[in-house]
Amino acid sequence: MTPVAGRGAGAAPRSVDVARLAGVSQKTVSRVMNDEPYVSEDVRRRVLAAAEELGYRSNNAARALASGRTRSIGVVTLGTALYGPASLLMGIERAVRDTGYALRVVNTMEGESAGIAGAVDSLLDQGVDGIVISEPIDEAGGAVLSARLDVPVLVLGAPPPFAAPHVVTAGIVSHQMARAATEHLLELGHTTVHHLAGPQRWYSARDRLEGWSAALAAHGRAEPAVVQGDWSAASGYAGGRELVADPEVTAVFAANDDMAIGLMRALAEAGRRVPEDVSVVGFDDTPVAAYVTPPLTTVRQPFDAMAQDGLKLLVHAIENPQSEPLPMADPPVELIVRASTAAPR
Amino acid sequence: MTPVAGRGAGAAPRSVDVARLAGVSQKTVSRVMNDEPYVSEDVRRRVLAAAEELGYRSNNAARALASGRTRSIGVVTLGTALYGPASLLMGIERAVRDTGYALRVVNTMEGESAGIAGAVDSLLDQGVDGIVISEPIDEAGGAVLSARLDVPVLVLGAPPPFAAPHVVTAGIVSHQMARAATEHLLELGHTTVHHLAGPQRWYSARDRLEGWSAALAAHGRAEPAVVQGDWSAASGYAGGRELVADPEVTAVFAANDDMAIGLMRALAEAGRRVPEDVSVVGFDDTPVAAYVTPPLTTVRQPFDAMAQDGLKLLVHAIENPQSEPLPMADPPVELIVRASTAAPR
DNA sequence: CGCAGTCATGACAGCGCAGTCATACACCGG
DNA sequence: CCGGTGTATGACTGCGCTGTCATGACTGCG
Numbered sequence: 001m002t003p004v005a006g007r008g009a010g011a012a013p014r015s016v017d018v019a020r021l022a023g024v025s026q027k028t029v030s031r032v033m034n035d036e037p038y039v040s041e042d043v044r045r046r047v048l049a050a051a052e053e054l055g056y057r058s059n060n061a062a063r064a065l066a067s068g069r070t071r072s073i074g075v076v077t078l079g080t081a082l083y084g085p086a087s088l089l090m091g092i093e094r095a096v097r098d099t100g101y102a103l104r105v106v107n108t109m110e111g112e113s114a115g116i117a118g119a120v121d122s123l124l125d126q127g128v129d130g131i132v133i134s135e136p137i138d139e140a141g142g143a144v145l146s147a148r149l150d151v152p153v154l155v156l157g158a159p160p161p162f163a164a165p166h167v168v169t170a171g172i173v174s175h176q177m178a179r180a181a182t183e184h185l186l187e188l189g190h191t192t193v194h195h196l197a198g199p200q201r202w203y204s205a206r207d208r209l210e211g212w213s214a215a216l217a218a219h220g221r222a223e224p225a226v227v228q229g230d231w232s233a234a235s236g237y238a239g240g241r242e243l244v245a246d247p248e249v250t251a252v253f254a255a256n257d258d259m260a261i262g263l264m265r266a267l268a269e270a271g272r273r274v275p276e277d278v279s280v281v282g283f284d285d286t287p288v289a290a291y292v293t294p295p296l297t298t299v300r301q302p303f304d305a306m307a308q309d310g311l312k313l314l315v316h317a318i319e320n321p322q323s324e325p326l327p328m329a330d331p332p333v334e335l336i337v338r339a340s341t342a343a344p345r
Numbered sequence: 346m347t348p349v350a351g352r353g354a355g356a357a358p359r360s361v362d363v364a365r366l367a368g369v370s371q372k373t374v375s376r377v378m379n380d381e382p383y384v385s386e387d388v389r390r391r392v393l394a395a396a397e398e399l400g401y402r403s404n405n406a407a408r409a410l411a412s413g414r415t416r417s418i419g420v421v422t423l424g425t426a427l428y429g430p431a432s433l434l435m436g437i438e439r440a441v442r443d444t445g446y447a448l449r450v451v452n453t454m455e456g457e458s459a460g461i462a463g464a465v466d467s468l469l470d471q472g473v474d475g476i477v478i479s480e481p482i483d484e485a486g487g488a489v490l491s492a493r494l495d496v497p498v499l500v501l502g503a504p505p506p507f508a509a510p511h512v513v514t515a516g517i518v519s520h521q522m523a524r525a526a527t528e529h530l531l532e533l534g535h536t537t538v539h540h541l542a543g544p545q546r547w548y549s550a551r552d553r554l555e556g557w558s559a560a561l562a563a564h565g566r567a568e569p570a571v572v573q574g575d576w577s578a579a580s581g582y583a584g585g586r587e588l589v590a591d592p593e594v595t596a597v598f599a600a601n602d603d604m605a606i607g608l609m610r611a612l613a614e615a616g617r618r619v620p621e622d623v624s625v626v627g628f629d630d631t632p633v634a635a636y637v638t639p640p641l642t643t644v645r646q647p648f649d650a651m652a653q654d655g656l657k658l659l660v661h662a663i664e665n666p667q668s669e670p671l672p673m674a675d676p677p678v679e680l681i682v683r684a685s686t687a688a689p690r
Numbered sequence: 691c692g693c694a695g696t697c698a699t700g701a702c703a704g705c706g707c708a709g710t711c712a713t714a715c716a717c718c719g720g
Numbered sequence: 721c722c723g724g725t726g727t728a729t730g731a732c733t734g735c736g737c738t739g740t741c742a743t744g745a746c747t748g749c750g
Contacts, residue, residue: 014705014706014707015706015707016706016707026706026707027707027708027709029707030706030707030708030709031708033707034708036708058706058707059705059706059707060707061705061706061707062705062706062707062708063706063707063708064707065705065706065707065708066706066707066708066709067707067708067709068708
């Protein structure tokens with residue numbers, strides 16, 4: 001009935017089973033599976049054939065227990081489907097997979113009790129070799145990570161080294177991109193540029209605000225009051241209602257495309273034309289940005305490249321403990337100019 | 346210097362260390378950590394205190410090895426930041442976390458060699474107790490899953506039971522939602538409704554097409570030729586260019602909001618007004634749908650509820666092997682009517 | 691008072707791998 | 721022909737936990 005002897009037929013084959021079939025020791029099977037040196041071609045082939053025949057799959061838990069490494073990386077994300085964070089997460093997944101690690105994901109909702117520290121803790125409980133914190137925000141009480149953090153951490157999106165005890169690698173900044181967007185408007189001839197900002201608890205929102213501010217300062221322009229949004233189109237619309245009250249406003253840099261779209265709706269309802277009366281720049285180059293009315297000038301972030309670069313650092317830190325962190329190149333800025341920006345009239 | 350004796354001070358504490366400190370056996374520590382019965386309150390407190398003091402974290406690999414269960418669930422997603430799939434993924438993460446499992450994620454890019462089967466395989470390699478396939482698409486060669494599949498699988502978005510050997514639970518359908526969207530247009534008085542479809546390799550795209558078709562059939566209307574898109578606003582725009590050529594078109598149901606936005610842009614460029622000349626309905630209720638011009642009538646999917654319901658089934662299948670699959674209620678349809686739809690003139 | 695039944699705990703084995711060390715053989719140069 | 725060096729393999733052990741079974745202590749009841 002059952003071809004397998006001993007332990008129930010349904011039981012998954014182990015390396016000893018493969019070893020028996022191939023006529024070698026269990027250790028040799030382990031060698032073959034891990035591509036270790038000092039295995040003859042003949043034996044390697046026999047082992048692989050035996051493994052194939054039995055449908056052998058090495059047991060990860062056992063490997064992790066014996067080797068002390070889980071070969072997995074955990075990522076902490078803000079549980080939102082916003083285009084930026086979602087794109088970055090996809091990029092991280094790809095990058096993690098490329099490095100041969102597995103990916104574990106934990107979200108942290110804004111307002112959730114445990115916050116980022118709780119999410120990190122849960123990853124540590126699960127056992128990961130490294131952690132990525134994507135799009136961090138300020139938590140109540142500051143960015144205090146777990147005190148028992150004993151794996152490298154990569155923070156994507158935090159400008160200065162994130163406050164953390166163990167190994168920490170800082171990530172990308174959208175500062176320059178925001179600056180480029182603002183300068184585009186200034187160069188078109190606008191006297192100044194207003195800013196529709198993201199929630200300031202987000203590092204990326206602060207980054208963009210600083211980039212905007214730096215551009216104005218570099219050109220010696222006055223810095224108008226910032227209008228606060230929360231990334232949503234709804235908040236962009238609300239911010240837009242404020243801005244339309246001021247006839248001096250001729251150019252607005254929104255911290256993301258969704259808010260820019262809400263803003264443009266508020267402008268349209270107020271009878272202000274884009275770009276004739278007001279120029280608008282967004283951020284992210286969401287898939288719809290090119291197709292709204294008018295098509296939106298925006299900034300594209302190289303999510304995949306950022307994730308790949310960051311992961312390279314993280315994996316380096318994992319596999320070469322106490323070595324110098326690698327330097328990280330700044331990603332390229334890409335400003336996409338469309339019809340929503342023009343010279344002031 | 347180092348408070349910890351024996352093994353290097355940096356080594357993570359094990360349950361025996363906790364046991365020693367609490368003056369109990371290692372097994373009792375295990376009992377406390379797993380909330381097993383037959384532990385006195387006094388001992389429980391002492392163990393917890395000792396664990397706290399040492400910063401004890403139970404080793405997952407060892408637990409998985411000893412118990413044969415990993416307490417983790419894997420999810421296969423299409424690596425896209427599209428609003429629907431991304432929202433569903435976030436919902437899945439929340440739902441998985443609520444059940445006490447950990448989440449492992451593998452993407453499968455369209456056109457990637459291994460495809461869904463490869464992703465499932467890699468999850469099985471990692472060791473998961475259950476698998477969620479989110480937003481499945483047809484692969485070359487059909488939906489053939491791994492032959493060595495030995496854990497329950499939940500397929501979110503496949504109408505009929507997905508072709509799989511082991512335990513399989515079918516998920517949600519957007520059929521009725523598509524039908525509701527189409528009927529909304531018919532009830533406004535449109536003679537017929539055109540459809541801007543998603544890529545037909547996606548089950549959800551086929552579902553929506555079928556819902557549209559069913560609505561037309563139920564009202565005895567002719568079924569116009571379907572225009573094919575790929576979910577992107579760009580493809581919606583391209584499809585729109587086709588549709589504007591036909592003056593008979595007065596109502597279009599797009600399979601997602603992005604395509605609807607592209608379509609509206611094409612209509613605008615052709616001088617066709619929305620909704621006066623053409624009514625448009627989207628699908629998803631993306632965050633910007635309410636703020637484009639005109640605000641888009643659309644259908645909202647209860648991603649969180651779908652993920653939660655589905656996970657309930659999956660966890661049930663994991664924890665009660667060979668029991669009947671639980672029945673699954675259909676999620677509520679929510680049609681959001683905005684300014685992009687009106688009666689024909 | 692004695693025995694069965696509960697409750698609380700510990701001893702011990704073993705999950706399936708990878709690390710360490712020992713061993714066996716082949717080959718090299720002096 | 722012998723010791724040294726490199727290659728190929730296996731025996732054995734242990735990673736840190738859970739499962740099983742044994743053992744005591746403490747009930748309750750006839």
